[in-house]
Amino acid sequence: MTTIREWQVGQSLPDVTLAPVSRLDLIKYAGASGDYNPIHTIDEEAKKAGLPGIIAHGMWTMGNLAKLFTSYYEEGFVQDYFVRFQSMVFLNDVITLKATVKEKDDKAIRFAVAAVNQHGKEVIKGEAVFSLYE
Amino acid sequence: MYQHDIGKRSAKVKNVVERGAVKKFAEAVGDPNPIYWDEETGKRSRYGRNIAPPTFPRVFDYGVIEGLKLPAKGLIHGEQHFHYERPLFVGEELYCYAEVKDYYEKQSSMGLLGFLVIANNGEDADGNLIFTSTSTIIINEAVRKAMSV
Numbered sequence: 001m002t003t004i005r006e007w008q009v010g011q012s013l014p015d016v017t018l019a020p021v022s023r024l025d026l027i028k029y030a031g032a033s034g035d036y037n038p039i040h041t042i043d044e045e046a047k048k049a050g051l052p053g054i055i056a057h058g059m060w061t062m063g064n065l066a067k068l069f070t071s072y073y074e075e076g077f078v079q080d081y082f083v084r085f086q087s088m089v090f091l092n093d094v095i096t097l098k099a100t101v102k103e104k105d106d107k108a109i110r111f112a113v114a115a116v117n118q119h120g121k122e123v124i125k126g127e128a129v130f131s132l133y134e
Numbered sequence: 135m136y137q138h139d140i141g142k143r144s145a146k147v148k149n150v151v152e153r154g155a156v157k158k159f160a161e162a163v164g165d166p167n168p169i170y171w172d173e174e175t176g177k178r179s180r181y182g183r184n185i186a187p188p189t190f191p192r193v194f195d196y197g198v199i200e201g202l203k204l205p206a207k208g209l210i211h212g213e214q215h216f217h218y219e220r221p222l223f224v225g226e227e228l229y230c231y232a233e234v235k236d237y238y239e240k241q242s243s244m245g246l247l248g249f250l251v252i253a254n255n256g257e258d259a260d261g262n263l264i265f266t267s268t269s270t271i272i273i274n275e276a277v278r279k280a281m282s283v
Contacts, residue, residue: 018164025162032155032162033192049207058211063163063189070167070187073221074180078188082215133180 004072004109004130012100013068013111020092021056029060056089061124065115068099069130076132079108083126087117094118099128107132135278136202136237136250144197146229146257151222155193156186163187176224184224188216191267196232196254204250208277212249213270220264228256228264235268245275 007013026040035057038045046054062083069078089095096116103110109132114125157171165187168175176184222228236251254267 025164028158028162032159035192059189059192059214060163062214063159063187063192064165066188067163067165067167070165070169073169073185077218077221078216079219080215080217081188082213084213085211 004069004075005104005132007101007104007109009101009104012098016068016097018064018095018097020094021089023054023091026054026056026060029057029063033057033059035059051088052090054091056091056093058085058089058124061085061089061095061115064095065097065099065113065124066128068097068113069128072130076108076130078128079131080127080129081113082128083113083124085124087121087123089117089123093123095123102127135239135248135273136234139199139202139234140237141234142199142202143233144199144231146231147195147197149194149228149230149256151186151190151224151226151228153184153224156184156190156224159190159193160187163189170224181221181223186222186224188218188221190222191216191254191256191265194228194230194254194256196230199232199234202234204271205273205277205281208274208280210272210274211269212272215266215268217266217268218264219262222256222265227259229259229261230254230256246278247275248273248278 030036030041039049040057099111099113102112109130111128113128114122117123160170233253235253239248250271252269256265257263
């Protein structure tokens with residue numbers, strides 16, 4: 001397996017494409033996170049809020065995107081993780097997770113991170129700083 | 135609108151990084167890596183125990199900021215930032231509190247928008263800050279009018 005230190009500026013971690021967003025995904029996330037806002041699980045409530053239908057929790061997408069780093073935890077940890085929620089995520093959207101090295105030194109690697117939908121639109125976008133152990 | 139709330143804090147609330155909750159959360163974000171839930175993997179890791187996923191602080195109770203009145207509906211989560219001194223360990227106790235960091239307004243094509251920045255902090259038993267989870271909440275004109283504020 002590649003160590004995280006081997007990635008060079010401009011290179012990307014392998015993309016991860018998720019299964020289409022399902023109702024069950026959002027019900028599970030509501031239960032696990034405690035975010036029971038019904039716009040994420042009940043169609044009528046989403047529509048009442050002026051939405052076309054159920055939308056994914058922004059934090060569900062952000063939580064998924066962090067998994068690009070999980071296999072490197074023997075080498076360091078995610079010290080900073082920032083995202084801007086750019087677009088809504090709907091049921092059946094197909095989300096691809098991306099991380100590209102922007103900067104690196106002996107102490108940390110800064111990644112540009114994004115989750116992109118099947119239309120090529122960034123639904124969330126930001127940065128992660130992976131702090132390296134010595 | 136919320137300028138006078140800047141600097142207000144909740145009282146600290148004790149939380150535990152609960153094993154079952156970490157496992158459930160990791161599964162819910164599609165990250166069933168054994169570092170989060172398998173005790174043997176945790177023991178063998180450099181941490182000596184299981185850790186929590188980076189967005190897990192979403193589950194904690196941060197207390198209530200007295201006097202801060204947010205609308206029940208219609209808020210938009212604009213930005214989110216997590217900062218850590220180290221990963222969270224399964225089983226540890228954290229003392230959590232919320233603080234209003236900032237409030238500002240911007241005119242946009244969709245009318246006047248309010249931006250409320252709330253920092254949710256977690257400290258260890260010795261009072262060392264372990265993480266800060268900062269959310270920027272957007273309040274649009276429709277929500278503001280509904281509140282009559």
